[in-house]
Amino acid sequence: MRHVTSFNNTSESLRISKDAHEKDDVDFEARSHHHTLGKGPTQAATGNHTHTVVSTTAALASITNAINTIGKYEGLDVWNRTTGKPVWAVGGLAGDVWKDATGAVAHTPV
Numbered sequence: 001m002r003h004v005t006s007f008n009n010t011s012e013s014l015r016i017s018k019d020a021h022e023k024d025d026v027d028f029e030a031r032s033h034h035h036t037l038g039k040g041p042t043q044a045a046t047g048n049h050t051h052t053v054v055s056t057t058a059a060l061a062s063i064t065n066a067i068n069t070i071g072k073y074e075g076l077d078v079w080n081r082t083t084g085k086p087v088w089a090v091g092g093l094a095g096d097v098w099k100d101a102t103g104a105v106a107h108t109p110v
Helices: 010-022
Strands: 077-080 085-089 105-107
Touching: 085 105
Parallel strands: none
Antiparallel strands: 077 085
16 A cells, blocks of 8 residues: 655645545454454554453463353453453353454463
8 A cells, every 4th residue: 555645736645545545454453554443352442441351361371260261252351460461352162262452362271
């Protein structure tokens, strides 16, 4: 995608910017150019968001820990107190992995 910093012709600059943004990816992956606000792992968080579920690396990696066996669902966001970063559940099964904000696997319950 071509990004333009300046043009002599303002209408041409606006047209190119509009064309580029019509084909832009939104929330497709963590590296997407634009993100909507929401709770998903590829969305941006609002400034007043909170993480109501807090856990640790050890708990997230334990297939028998309650964080993996009770109330887990796809998209559940958990603040990992050990790393100081959020993770998201890929699914609701105890063995489903947790991904970080880049989309990489952060924890695999075993």
